[in-house]
Amino acid sequence: MTATTKTERILDILELLADAEFSARDVVQRLGLPGNQLRSVQRDLRVLLDRNILEETSAGRYRRPLPPSTLNPVEALAVYSATRMLYHHAAEYNEHYHRAMQKLSKQLPGPAQRVASLANDAYRQRPNAAESRTFELVAQAWLDGRVLRFSYHSLQKVSTVELVIYFIELNPQNKQAYAIGVNRLKEGSKPFVFRVTRMRDVSLLSEYCEIPEEFHPLKFLSGAWGIMTGDPVRVELFFTPAVRERIQETHLGSTAQVKVLASGHTRVVLTVGGWRELVSWVLGWGGEVEVLEPPELREAVARGHHLGAGLYTVAPIQGAQT
Secondary structure, three states: OOOOOOHHHHHHHHHHHHOOOOOOHHHHHHHHHHHHHHHHHHHHHHHHHHHHHHHHHOOEEEEOOOOOOOOHHHHHHHHHHHHHHHHHOOOOOOOHHHHHHHHHOOOHHHHHHHHHHHHHHHHHOOOOHHHHHHHHHHHHHHHHHEEEEEEEOOOOOEEEEEEEEEEEEEEEOOEEEEEEEEEOOOOOOOEEEEEEEHHHEEEOOOEOOOOOOOOHHHHOOOOOOOOOOOOOOEEEEEHHHEEEEEHHHHHOOOOOOEEOOOOOOEEEEEEEEEOOOHHHHHHOOHHHEEEEHHHHHHHHHHHHHHHOOOOOOOOOOOOOOO
């Protein structure tokens, strides 16, 4: 309902700016006020600024200030890291993400809050396309217990999915969001992983669903290198002495076996739910690692190096014997 008095308008402004920041024109639009009330809203905002009830950002937007941060240094770093993770995760502008980033940033001490706010302002400049709306529907389906229908464009084919979402996870390798659940259109289907950016024509169905009590997301993902699961595969890698320290600094999972040999090489043994997600990671080490097992991963990495070498002409190293 549109405010009819100045008091109602100011109360609406304060409620709107409680967890977000907007310009005067944004306030008029979001409160459903007629355009000729812009000057009145600007006067209201100025009064609230003068009384320190609101604050104005460098971008000309208004917001409610939060009390000074009570976080200790480690807590502040955790909040800052969470804010940065949101920034890196969402490739497109999403208003809900932006509000979350603002709320997190306001909990930080002065210097860190200033840096985080600059990142938030840069985030606002990102394009806002269908991906943002898709993620909103995915989140709503999960939190409301609704069935989500979409056309899924995998690398191999396009299929129709009616998904009962059990869990939403970010892939630690590529920062992409994935919905984990069961496609009820496939009889006897087990939980599967669906990349949100590959969903098209997304809609919420009226049917409600439940997450089985026996489903445990951490157990489901326990063998995944990134996000994909499958039958356990033993992976053995042999790293050169040049990257010994880097391997020691790399998180390889709680079940990884890492051993530095007398030669200075590092032998790493992993057990993962499928080897395909490892290909790009192994290729990233260049010639500093050799895949010993499984043969399928060794072949895929060799093929990747062969294709890459075909794109470049490398001059011989001076002093090298031919």
